[in-house]
Amino acid sequence: NQSDALVRGFNSWKHACSTNQGFLKHQYSKSHIQAHVNFEECISRKNSASSILQVIDRSRTEIMKQNRQKLAKIVSALHLCCRQMIAIRGHLESESSANRGNFIELLNWASGTDPIASSILNDSAKNSTY
Secondary structure: OOOOHHHHOOOOHHHOOOOOOOHHHHHOOHHHHHHHHHHHHHHHHHHOOOOHHHHHHHHHHHHHHHHHHHHHHHHHHHHHHHHOOOOOOOOOOOOOOOOOOHHHHHHHHHHOOOHHHHHHHHOOOOOOOO
């Protein structure tokens, strides 16, 4: 707004306290009200418990928790294969193979009842292959 005192400047100091020209007129202007709302919102965000860093940290903590749960399932499946002295990998591990290897088949079997095991196979990054 070009009529704003910040753009034009204020040079009539003798009328600064008058009701229809000075600070009181500015106090009720749209630009001042919007600036005040923005300031109050900034202060409330600054003082709130959910700053951007805390939201990101909470998200990071949740991802770490999920990754640890997935890693525990993977290690458990590998531990079972090692304890039973069975091969981890199969000869053919393609999607169309009937027997993809003990480790993959064990994760497939567990994914029927365990949502964490299911997420290992379905939600993992495409560059990770099991």
